[in-house]
Amino acid sequence: MDRLLLNAYYFGTKISPSMKQIRSILLSSLVCLALLPQVAAAKGTVKRRAAAPAGAGVMMQTPNPQTALEHNNRGVELGSKGLWPDAIKEHETALAMAPGNKDFRTNLSSAQLHYGNVLFRSGKYYEAIKEFRGALFVDPDNLPADEGLDECFKRLGKNPVDSNFRRLLAEDLDGKGMYEDAIVEYRKVVKMEDSGKSHADLGYVLMKADKPVDGYSELRIAVQKPWKNDQIIELSQAHRKLAEVLLDYAYKARDRGDGTKGMRRLINAVTEYKRAVTLNPADAEATRGFTESVRECCALRPTFDNELMLGGAYLLGHDFNHAKMAYELCYKIDPRRTELQQARLAYHKGVATWPTSSDELVMESLTKVQKFLETDPDNAKWWYILGRLKQHLHDNDGAMEAYRHSEKINPLCDPDLEMQIKVLGGAPDSPYVAQPGTTGAPSAGGAAGSGSSAIASTGGGNAGNPAGSAPTPARAGFDARNLQAYSQVEQMMSSNPSAALDIVNKLLDKNPADGHAWLLKGDLLRKLGQLDDAAVALRTADGFKEADAEDALNTVNTIRVQPNLQQADQFIQAQDWTRAADQLQDAEIKAPEMPAIHRKLAEVLRHMNDDKGAEREDKKAKDLEAKKK
Secondary structure, eight states, X not given: OHHHHHTSSOOOOOSSOOHHHHHHHHHHHHHHHHHHHHHHHOOOOOBOOSOOOOOTTOOOOSOOOOSHHHHHHHHHHHHHTTOHHHHHHHHHXXXXXXXXXXXXXXXXXXXXXXXXXXXXXXXXXXXXXXXXXXXHHHOTTOHHHHHHHHHHHHHTTOOTTOHHHHHHHHHHHHHTTOHHHHHHHHHHHHHHOOOHHHHHHHHHHHHHTTOHHHHHHHHHHHHHSOOOGGGHHHHHHHHXXXXXXXXXXXXXXXXXXXXXXXXXXXXXXXXXXXXXXXXOTTOHHHHHHHHHHHHHHHHHOOOHHHHHHHHHHHHHTTOHHHHHHHHHHHHHHOTTOTHHHHHHHHHHHHHHHOTTOOHHHHHHHHHHHHHXXXXXXXXXXXXXXXXXXXXXXXXXXXXXXXXXXXXHHOTTSOTTHHHHHHHTTOOOOOTTSOOTTOBOSOOSOOOTTOOTHHHHOOOOOOOOOOTTBOOOOOOTTOOGGGHHHHHHHXXXXXXXHHHHHHHHHHHHHHOTTOHHHHHHHHHHHHHTTOHHHHHHHHHHHHHTXXXXXXXXXXXXXXXXXXXXXXXXXXXHHTTOHHHHHHHHHHHHHHOTTOHHHHHHHHHHHHHTTOHHHHHHHHHHHHHHHHHHO
């Protein structure tokens, strides 16, 4: 009954109400005035922001407000007298004193809606826009306010359903620091374009508006969505921002003594930074954050895997001295680990290919590489690195000799081998190199010395490519030049998935837009039990329109959400609806395309008396089911 009284006056109306609606509004107003003494005595909790005038020269029946509820009731009375600016101030004060009170939030949104309608009818469209946006910021489900905002744009000669117009509007408001208005416009864009970029833009501005939890949730949704081929850098930035939030909250948990939660957030931050630098190795901020978060992990848990990852992080930043120290510590912890071989390759290749490496550092690597070749003379990668080291020291004849050794063993050992031979004035003479009309070795190009394979891979392997490979029909995301590598990965998928993953990472280092490589990577990560990373890889492959990626992603997501669904079922049996909703919402983020999750969440929300939320989830489920038919 208290809730009914608190909301007796404020309910949404359309811009041009019917006579029936007008009669309803008048009747509600009379009821509200009659019940004001009872409303003032109602119980509740709210928050005060600043004193608001009670309406100059107007006799007020409610007491001078001191508590949140009293400010709310004063706002109701002021609204009933048509004093909307004063009413809005009172409701703002009430909500500021109790931000979690849904009734106060609804009342503030309704007051702004009513004032917006008054301004609209007076032809003050810009002022009305401000109030409608205020109503929508407080309550995104205020549909009459949304309609009012659209109608204002129409009266001003704009198309309110043009997503580009609303996006530009949001970006302009964001740039001016009008974050609450920008949030409203970005929410509108998200409704019109349910894309990764739209959710990311909304997430960023929510964080600027000091709503980090809401912003983080939007970014989590963003990275789960498909992204266009030309948005890889923006996707990388979204992962980096997620990592920054997680790292910040990891430090906060650590500082208050919650080491377990801090470590979990720290590990998640490392994962997001790793995804960011995998997508964009040139992102210096992501590299620095990755290094910082991994270094913190090592300080807490100095394990072999953490130190190995730290070495890879230092390599990304071309900090070879610290990388060497990390790898030496790995060797001390466990000299038998096979990952050390790959780490050595990545380190010495980084030294060889980085233009500003000192001659002293290059000479040290040259000596060690020559020793490795004494025991492993058939390793094409070591011969290639030896060539790069000699080329760095201007020994071009020695470099060409090393390149030819590498080429004879495996012309596909490095994407830049062919290019380096051409740089030195030579021509590829291996029968394995693709000639016009065939497919085979990759074309020259790609960033050398990124070192990312040291982070993401754990194995190696050389591969030849039979002469005269049959041409492969072109399809989206499939690079026919990498046919031999694809085939090798598929053959190794069951026997040695870690080594196969190394090959795939090499392909992606060269071309992050290789959809087929992302598909293979997703399958490999699934086999290795890294389901979260597998989902990201498969989602990226699906974004590149790679065949079978969507089905593989659905399979992985079904596995990923099982723990959440099991926990949710337990909480439902215990009638712990809040925890059940939390688990289902986590599942929904992981697998947004599963109608069953939305249906189950809708039922839980009904038990929580959140009918609007339940209707929203039912609609999502219905739309997904219709899409699959």
